[in-house]
Amino acid sequence: MPEKAKPQVVKYGDVTQRVGVEVIRARGVDVEKLIKMLIANAAAEFASTYYYYTILRMHLAGHEDYKEICEDARLEDRAHWELIVPRIYELGGELPNDLPAFHDQAGCKAAKLPDPPTAVNILTLLLESERCAIRSWIEICDLTFGKDPRTYDMASRILNEEIEHEAWFIELLAHERDGKSIPSGHFRRGEPGHAPYSKNASFYNP
Amino acid sequence: MVVLGFTARHDYLRIMNSSPEVFNVTLLLPDRECSILVGRDEHIWDAAMAAGIPLPALCHQGYCLTCAGRLEGGGEVDQSDSLVYFPEDREAGFVLLCTGKPRSTLRIRTHQQAQMRQHRKHKGLLAPYSWSTVQTP
Numbered sequence: 001m002p003e004k005a006k007p008q009v010v011k012y013g014d015v016t017q018r019v020g021v022e023v024i025r026a027r028g029v030d031v032e033k034l035i036k037m038l039i040a041n042a043a044a045e046f047a048s049t050y051y052y053y054t055i056l057r058m059h060l061a062g063h064e065d066y067k068e069i070c071e072d073a074r075l076e077d078r079a080h081w082e083l084i085v086p087r088i089y090e091l092g093g094e095l096p097n098d099l100p101a102f103h104d105q106a107g108c109k110a111a112k113l114p115d116p117p118t119a120v121n122i123l124t125l126l127l128e129s130e131r132c133a134i135r136s137w138i139e140i141c142d143l144t145f146g147k148d149p150r151t152y153d154m155a156s157r158i159l160n161e162e163i164e165h166e167a168w169f170i171e172l173l174a175h176e177r178d179g180k181s182i183p184s185g186h187f188r189r190g191e192p193g194h195a196p197y198s199k200n201a202s203f204y205n206p
Numbered sequence: 207m208v209v210l211g212f213t214a215r216h217d218y219l220r221i222m223n224s225s226p227e228v229f230n231v232t233l234l235l236p237d238r239e240c241s242i243l244v245g246r247d248e249h250i251w252d253a254a255m256a257a258g259i260p261l262p263a264l265c266h267q268g269y270c271l272t273c274a275g276r277l278e279g280g281g282e283v284d285q286s287d288s289l290v291y292f293p294e295d296r297e298a299g300f301v302l303l304c305t306g307k308p309r310s311t312l313r314i315r316t317h318q319q320a321q322m323r324q325h326r327k328h329k330g331l332l333a334p335y336s337w338s339t340v341q342t343p
């Protein structure tokens with residue numbers, strides 16, 4: 001005898017609701033809050049970091065090693081942005097159709113070129129930007145753990161890279177500012193923008 | 207600790223040894239009220255955490271509004287460590303606990319992030335984490 005069908009949350013053929021959303025809501029995820037947080041994090045990855053890191057790396061002239069590492073962080077933040085956006089739409093959200101409005105949703109301050117743009121000032125800014133990103137992504141992990149495996153997996157992969165970025169900038173800043181060796185424990189990426197966690201089996205991530 | 211036959215408050219030494227600029231801050235939490243001592247150079251959020259009172263926070267930069275509180279009965283908070291804090295926030299009594307330092311005795315209602323975002327939006331000011339076209343069912 002076939003098992004009695006469970007009550008459907010989403011009606012047969014209904015395209016206005018998503019089972020993929022309702023099942024995580026049923027498990028306790030505040031989907032609307034999650035969408036807001038993902039938009040804020042997408043804005044931080046794209047507007048607060050990717051865009052401004054583009055400028056920061058230009059001003060690390062004479063420090064080619066720092067420049068390369070800044071470039072790795074920049075491209076990986078772009079990979080994060082590419083990873084987050086599909087998930088926002090899957091959940092039923094959408095990006096603001098206005099770039100300044102999008103920029104203003106970021107939960108981390110824009111990494112604008114410091115004055116004066118010394119290597120120490122730039123590395124300090126990079127370090128604090130990565131720290132804000134870690135705090136933001138672990139919040140998404142906490143919100144989704146055990147309830148929304150797809151978002152959790154994505155957030156966890158991004159968090160992995162943000163934690164590595166923090167370690168890089170601690171190492172470089174300690175060396176540049178304090179003359180100290182505080183190893184990150186890492187070596188260079190395979191190629192710029194390698195993004196070993198966030199480009200591994202991505203949703204759509206050119 | 208026993209002093210002159212009576213048990214001293216656990217924070218007695220801290221009070222006696224600290225500079226005179228330690229302020230009593232009463233936190234009005236959603237489910238209870240408690241008071242802590244916060245030094246002039248200490249962020250209120252940090253002092254609360256040290257006292258075993260975890261409050262919301264995210265960026266720890268005085269930017270994202272997650273740690274927002276609201277003053278009850280006035281008082282002064284130094285927000286110079288906050289990355290973004292507007293005069294309008296001060297006028298409305300909103301404070302950012304992660305980067306706010308006391309300058310007087312305070313009573314603060316915590317967990318005011320939604321209210322502070324609403325205030326910022328109403329004033330046309332920067333309000334992270336508030337954009338969504340999705341309506342709550």
